[in-house]
Amino acid sequence: MSTPTSTISPRIPIGVEPATPIIIFQEVSISFDQKPVLREISFQLERGETKAIFGVAGAGKSTILKLALGLMKPDSGRILVLGEDVTAMKEEDLFELRRKVGMVFQESALFDSLNVRDNVAFRLIEEGQTPPEEIEQRVREALSFVELQNTVDLFPSELSGGMRRRVAIARAIITHPEVILYDSPTGGLDPVTSTTIIELIVKQRDVYGTSSLLVTHRLQDAFMMASHYFDKESGHMWPIKDDPKRKIPMKFLILRDGKIIFDGDVQELEKCKDEYIEEYIS
Amino acid sequence: MELISPTDFAKGKIESLQEYSALAGNSIVSLFGRPRYFADMIQQADLIGFGSLPIVVLTGFFTGAVLTLNSANSLERFGSLSLLGQLVSVGMVRELGPVLTGLMVAGRNSSGMASELGSMIVTEQIDAMRALGTDPMKKLVAPRVASTVIMLFFLTIISDLLGLVGGSAVASLLLGLDYRQYWSSAWQILKFQDVFMGLLKPLVFGFIISTIGCYYGLSAKGGTQGVGRATTQAVVASSVIILLVDFFITKFLMAMFGYS
Numbered sequence: 001m002s003t004p005t006s007t008i009s010p011r012i013p014i015g016v017e018p019a020t021p022i023i024i025f026q027e028v029s030i031s032f033d034q035k036p037v038l039r040e041i042s043f044q045l046e047r048g049e050t051k052a053i054f055g056v057a058g059a060g061k062s063t064i065l066k067l068a069l070g071l072m073k074p075d076s077g078r079i080l081v082l083g084e085d086v087t088a089m090k091e092e093d094l095f096e097l098r099r100k101v102g103m104v105f106q107e108s109a110l111f112d113s114l115n116v117r118d119n120v121a122f123r124l125i126e127e128g129q130t131p132p133e134e135i136e137q138r139v140r141e142a143l144s145f146v147e148l149q150n151t152v153d154l155f156p157s158e159l160s161g162g163m164r165r166r167v168a169i170a171r172a173i174i175t176h177p178e179v180i181l182y183d184s185p186t187g188g189l190d191p192v193t194s195t196t197i198i199e200l201i202v203k204q205r206d207v208y209g210t211s212s213l214l215v216t217h218r219l220q221d222a223f224m225m226a227s228h229y230f231d232k233e234s235g236h237m238w239p240i241k242d243d244p245k246r247k248i249p250m251k252f253l254i255l256r257d258g259k260i261i262f263d264g265d266v267q268e269l270e271k272c273k274d275e276y277i278e279e280y281i282s
Numbered sequence: 283m284e285l286i287s288p289t290d291f292a293k294g295k296i297e298s299l300q301e302y303s304a305l306a307g308n309s310i311v312s313l314f315g316r317p318r319y320f321a322d323m324i325q326q327a328d329l330i331g332f333g334s335l336p337i338v339v340l341t342g343f344f345t346g347a348v349l350t351l352n353s354a355n356s357l358e359r360f361g362s363l364s365l366l367g368q369l370v371s372v373g374m375v376r377e378l379g380p381v382l383t384g385l386m387v388a389g390r391n392s393s394g395m396a397s398e399l400g401s402m403i404v405t406e407q408i409d410a411m412r413a414l415g416t417d418p419m420k421k422l423v424a425p426r427v428a429s430t431v432i433m434l435f436f437l438t439i440i441s442d443l444l445g446l447v448g449g450s451a452v453a454s455l456l457l458g459l460d461y462r463q464y465w466s467s468a469w470q471i472l473k474f475q476d477v478f479m480g481l482l483k484p485l486v487f488g489f490i491i492s493t494i495g496c497y498y499g500l501s502a503k504g505g506t507q508g509v510g511r512a513t514t515q516a517v518v519a520s521s522v523i524i525l526l527v528d529f530f531i532t533k534f535l536m537a538m539f540g541y542s
Contacts, residue, residue, distance in 0.1 A: 069413055123414045
């Protein structure tokens with residue numbers, strides 16, 4: 001991957017103490033059609049940390065992201081995002097909070113009827129407070145970050161799966177959010193494209209210090225994120241063994257039957273003796 | 283096929299009715315709140331209004347023509363062929379113009395709204411819109427409702443006029459009647475109450491078409507199959523409800539205006 005030319009400035013935390021976790025789930029439960037999906041789960045995402053969420057299909061991984069963004073309401077429990085209780089907020093009040101949270105959807109969820117420029121700039125256009133020249137500049141910066149500067153006039157149907165994911169990432173980062181939620185960003189992609197996407201996520205984490213929740217089926221992606229860092233100078237991702245002093249703010253969370261059975265870092269995961277987890281990571 | 287208990291069935295229907303009522307109410311509230319999406323409204327007005335023009339023109343013209351043909355046969359038996367203009371005029375303006383235009387627009391646009399919004403639901407575009415801080419009710423539903431109500435009103439006027447033109451063409455070209463007599467009697471019979479009734483209906487029908495199309499679209503579940511199901515349900519429900527509501531509006535207005 002070539003050296004980035006992006007000039008997006010690192011986000012500035014607003015109204016949240018540095019030590020305050022970005023996202024807190026407190027005994028959150030939700031059921032669909034009377035079938036419990038999440039059962040009193042509690043965890044938190046620290047500032048600057050990336051947490052990868054694992055679990056079998058239907059375990060409630062994507063549901064966690066939608067709950068965090070207030071797109072769904074839990075049956076019980078509390079969810080605090082950037083210090084605000086999203087479970088008690090009305091939809092209108094959530095729009096302001098969502099400005100500080102980016103989300104990359106499973107299948108990108110780009111708007112079919114809009115070109116790449118309008119997709120990436122959607123939030124800025126809707127807010128109506130940014131001059132057109134600045135919108136254009138910020139779109140180009142965001143697209144430059146994901147190395148898709150030449151796609152501004154294309155429509156989603158003209159892009160490959162990997163390019164769509166990258167545009168979705170550009171759309172998520174254009175407002176410099178404090179936290180990004182990634183829903184299976186590498187699902188259905190070939191290994192080379194997956195690595196490109198992971199490198200972008202690592203870049204966002206290490207260059208801008210953005211906190212993130214990452215839902216994935218691919219353990220190798222999370223292990224790569226836990227074992228690599230992004231070097232701004234070279235514009236590449238390197239294994240951490242080349243810089244042993246570096247600490248990667250990466251945690252793993254594993255769901256089973258609606259409960260969290262593991263929440264810790266890669267070393268703790270490797271030492272874990274739980275039969276299910278051993279089988280899962282083997 | 284899985285059997286559903288009558289209680290669950292009834293609960294499901296009541297829940298649907300509740301959700302539809304909430305959407306219909308919110309769509310009206312959203313029209314008066316900010317931000318307002320005029321550009322989207324104009325775009326929808328073009329799609330719904332101008333796009334439906336050909337079918338409305340054809341439907342109106344041939345409905346008037348066939349109504350004239352059928353009525354002429356009956357009126358001739360009583361020697362009242364001179365009343366032909368009156369009959370076509372009242373029939374088109376009070377009933378056939380609004381109802382048939384409503385049904386045609388329902389078939390074309392209710393399905394279009396359900397499939398478009400349904401596709402956006404199953405591909406998570408609606409969630410993405412909410413995640414990006416935009417209210418789909420204001421951005422997608424309110425412009426569709428406002429555009430359909432306004433455009434159906436004007437489409438109905440066009441349909442009424444074309445119906446009378448169709449009737450006039452048949453009366454003068456096929457039946458050999460004087461077109462001046464036809465237009466004169468058609469004009470004279472129309473009272474304020476007739477025109478009011480004929481122009482109130484498209485406002486109500488437009489609201490029904492758009493809210494039902496949006497409701498089924500936004501309730502779509504189960505991938506592309508769900509979108510197809512939502513589309514069909516939207517057309518069926520909006521068409522049936524138009525006919526039901528038409529009866530009650532007619533009955534109510536006739537009682538109000540003292541028609542015997």
